Amino acid sequence: MFNALRARIRQGHRTVGFPNRPPVLPERYMGRPQWDATLCRADCDACVQACPTAALTRADGVLRIDLGRCLFCTDCTDACPTGAIGFTREYRMATDTREALVVNDRPYQLAKALDKQAKALFGHSLKLRQVSAGGCNACEADVNVLTTVVFDLSRFGIQFVASPRHADGLLITGPVTKNMELALEKTYEATPSPKIVVAVGACAVSGGLFADHPETHKGAGEIIPVDLYIPGCPPHPIAILDGLLRLLGVIEQQ
Amino acid sequence: MTTLPHVYNGQALPLAKVPELTMSEFRTVVLERIADGRRISSFFGMPHGDGIALLAVLANDRQGVLELCRTQVRDAYPALTPEAPQAHWFEREIAEQWGIVPEGHPWLKPIRFHPCYRKGSDAWGRDKARAIEPCVTDYFRVDGEEIHEVAVGPVHAGIIEPGHFRFQCHGENVLHLEIELGYQHRGIERAIIAGPGQRTAHYVETLAGDTTIGHATAFALAIEALGGTTAPPRAQALRAVALEIERLANHTGDLGALANDVGFLPTASFCGRLRGDFLNATALLCGNRFGRHLVRPGGVRFDLTTRIADELLKRIETTFADTENAVNLLWQTPSVMARFEGTGTVSCHDAAAMGLVGPAARASGVSLDVRNDLPWGAYRAHHVPTVSLPAGDVCARAYVRWFEVRNSVRFIAEEIAALPAGAIQQEPARPAPDHLAVALVEGWRGEICHVAITDDRGRLRHYKVTDPSFHNWFGLAMALRGQQISDFPLCNKSFNLSYCGHDL
Numbered sequence A: 001m002f003n004a005l006r007a008r009i010r011q012g013h014r015t016v017g018f019p020n021r022p023p024v025l026p027e028r029y030m031g032r033p034q035w036d037a038t039l040c041r042a043d044c045d046a047c048v049q050a051c052p053t054a055a056l057t058r059a060d061g062v063l064r065i066d067l068g069r070c071l072f073c074t075d076c077t078d079a080c081p082t083g084a085i086g087f088t089r090e091y092r093m094a095t096d097t098r099e100a101l102v103v104n105d106r107p108y109q110l111a112k113a114l115d116k117q118a119k120a121l122f123g124h125s126l127k128l129r130q131v132s133a134g135g136c137n138a139c140e141a142d143v144n145v146l147t148t149v150v151f152d153l154s155r156f157g158i159q160f161v162a163s164p165r166h167a168d169g170l171l172i173t174g175p176v177t178k179n180m181e182l183a184l185e186k187t188y189e190a191t192p193s194p195k196i197v198v199a200v201g202a203c204a205v206s207g208g209l210f211a212d213h214p215e216t217h218k219g220a221g222e223i224i225p226v227d228l229y230i231p232g233c234p235p236h237p238i239a240i241l242d243g244l245l246r247l248l249g250v251i252e253q254q
Numbered sequence B: 001m002t003t004l005p006h007v008y009n010g011q012a013l014p015l016a017k018v019p020e021l022t023m024s025e026f027r028t029v030v031l032e033r034i035a036d037g038r039r040i041s042s043f044f045g046m047p048h049g050d051g052i053a054l055l056a057v058l059a060n061d062r063q064g065v066l067e068l069c070r071t072q073v074r075d076a077y078p079a080l081t082p083e084a085p086q087a088h089w090f091e092r093e094i095a096e097q098w099g100i101v102p103e104g105h106p107w108l109k110p111i112r113f114h115p116c117y118r119k120g121s122d123a124w125g126r127d128k129a130r131a132i133e134p135c136v137t138d139y140f141r142v143d144g145e146e147i148h149e150v151a152v153g154p155v156h157a158g159i160i161e162p163g164h165f166r167f168q169c170h171g172e173n174v175l176h177l178e179i180e181l182g183y184q185h186r187g188i189e190r191a192i193i194a195g196p197g198q199r200t201a202h203y204v205e206t207l208a209g210d211t212t213i214g215h216a217t218a219f220a221l222a223i224e225a226l227g228g229t230t231a232p233p234r235a236q237a238l239r240a241v242a243l244e245i246e247r248l249a250n251h252t253g254d255l256g257a258l259a260n261d262v263g264f265l266p267t268a269s270f271c272g273r274l275r276g277d278f279l280n281a282t283a284l285l286c287g288n289r290f291g292r293h294l295v296r297p298g299g300v301r302f303d304l305t306t307r308i309a310d311e312l313l314k315r316i317e318t319t320f321a322d323t324e325n326a327v328n329l330l331w332q333t334p335s336v337m338a339r340f341e342g343t344g345t346v347s348c349h350d351a352a353a354m355g356l357v358g359p360a361a362r363a364s365g366v367s368l369d370v371r372n373d374l375p376w377g378a379y380r381a382h383h384v385p386t387v388s389l390p391a392g393d394v395c396a397r398a399y400v401r402w403f404e405v406r407n408s409v410r411f412i413a414e415e416i417a418a419l420p421a422g423a424i425q426q427e428p429a430r431p432a433p434d435h436l437a438v439a440l441v442e443g444w445r446g447e448i449c450h451v452a453i454t455d456d457r458g459r460l461r462h463y464k465v466t467d468p469s470f471h472n473w474f475g476l477a478m479a480l481r482g483q484q485i486s487d488f489p490l491c492n493k494s495f496n497l498s499y500c501g502h503d504l
């Protein structure tokens, strides 16, 4: 007993200041990419060729980076001869539509808060059922970590629950394997309406690396409607938390 | 005993040098070796000629070499499992992938629930027009008036991957547990064929995301072996450092999860944080908490500057001190030890017979560790002691992890102190045509085995991955025999196996 108390004092208070204070991210963190049109050569498509997930396309001289597919692997920056693609430290990337997950020559549209009615329902208490449907356990792990003392998700009224019947929504990871399709549908049906669906990670958003595999689907959106998309492979826990808090209207600034 | 060609870990040889034996020779050679203490590291089918070649990779831990042989089959062969139980999961995989029937296999069922890879074949003669439903199959049943069956999954209570568990119970007592997987099957092995291409390294890193460094290292070793490239010493050292940090993060997380499952919240809560601190140490190396995009054939993509090295050492040291404080509470708390000790016991004999690997094997007194027995890279010159305890219970599996945490911390400090200078990358040469390479890595769950085979143009014609979980899932089932069903979460955590690593 005394040992446990002593240890408790030693281990200290460990919850991060986010969202009131800016998050501490790794020095080599790869956040939202950016593209510099002035450096990009018209006759080159080295980055498009290098990308493992076809996240890059070029039309009318504008490079389009689909964050829904992006693994943040920097193979494109390695391939680019002029340094036209770079990765910023911007962790805010969650959107409320699949189409908004795009970096091109237009401003990036982050997810907006739920409407008033939904906010009244979920704003103070959001119970989520997590479904891993072909996730590699990295997305799962960094969702799970939100429940530790470090991120202390429950201070925002968000909790993961064991049964879909107790849940207000689902948080999906993985491309949705064919073998998990039925289980995901059943879990969705078992969740009472109105409900929220969050897709976490390149797999759940777009199928990621597995998008063209016969064994998998192209993400959760192919099976059920999605309300929040959080890109990354896996997204940093802060990026996931930021997305969830935007949905609840706790973080509003763009 | 017949001699077989052997390779060292991370070495390639021409496929033609792997002797093609008749089926009866093959069985004799493999079975006599297993009886003599060799283990199956990998055993798989591959399209060859007008049939399927069965290839066996046997680990000779005593001599530190891998022995290879193969045989050719068309539709069926006499199963090895009745004489060598450790072959049972491999033979189920061979049946499912290639429609080859291992005759006499005591429990021949699919393991991943996908259509057969060989057109027109099916080991179970299933109707091609009907979709294969995951885990819809026969289950082992115990009959009797007071017997009941409990089915759990695929969607479980926690944030965890999907799998299906069937318990045959008498009251609280588990007579038998059967585990069926396959929900996470993404078809990665098949997608790697004809590579390596720009996706291959990424695929490998997602085989089991919590073992990114382990699998990426095995892949890098295999590709380097095929091309005759050696990664620079500095890269090898950095890979080993990253692999040990991966072990630290996962072992610490597991010790916390074990505490959680017996309701001992202080250690559960502290270790939840500490695990993240170790993941952040990996992110210090490469920006990603799981080590994505760090290890590549030819070397590593990120160097350690002196400043980052100092920061890394400082963090590992303070995180370790807090981990020691958190974990020691477990051993000091009688109510925790009462739940750990004697729960989920696997005997040394059973562990060896089933071919368990990693901490699960070592906690049952089977003293195996690829880092020592078949060392690669930095481990050739720098040893990590093999930890082995005889008890075989949850407590031993927890203790082994704790000892390994201590050893990894020491190893990291010594590696960084003596970090070789020089390059971190060397352009890997093209894989040689018609060659086979085997790479083994001791990941935090145990032995990871990658076998890469090239075609006449040097492209991958076959790629076989064996995650440690593939060997160990049956160990969990055995650990549950005679236990209370309420001890399942605890036993499960003490193994903490990978679903996607198994399902591929």
Ligand code: SF4
Binding pocket: A050, A051, A052, A053, A054, A055, A056, A065, A069, A070, A071, A072, A073, A074, A075, A076, A077
């Ligand atoms: S960082 Fe994203 S866009 Fe660039 S190559 Fe990797 S996956 Fe493609």
Ligand code: SF4
Binding pocket: A134, A135, A136, A137, A138, A139, A140, A173, A174, A175, A200, A201, A202, A203, A204, A208, A232, A233, A234, A235, B206, B209
């Ligand atoms: S998005 Fe990346 S990290 Fe997440 S499940 Fe898919 S492969 Fe794993």
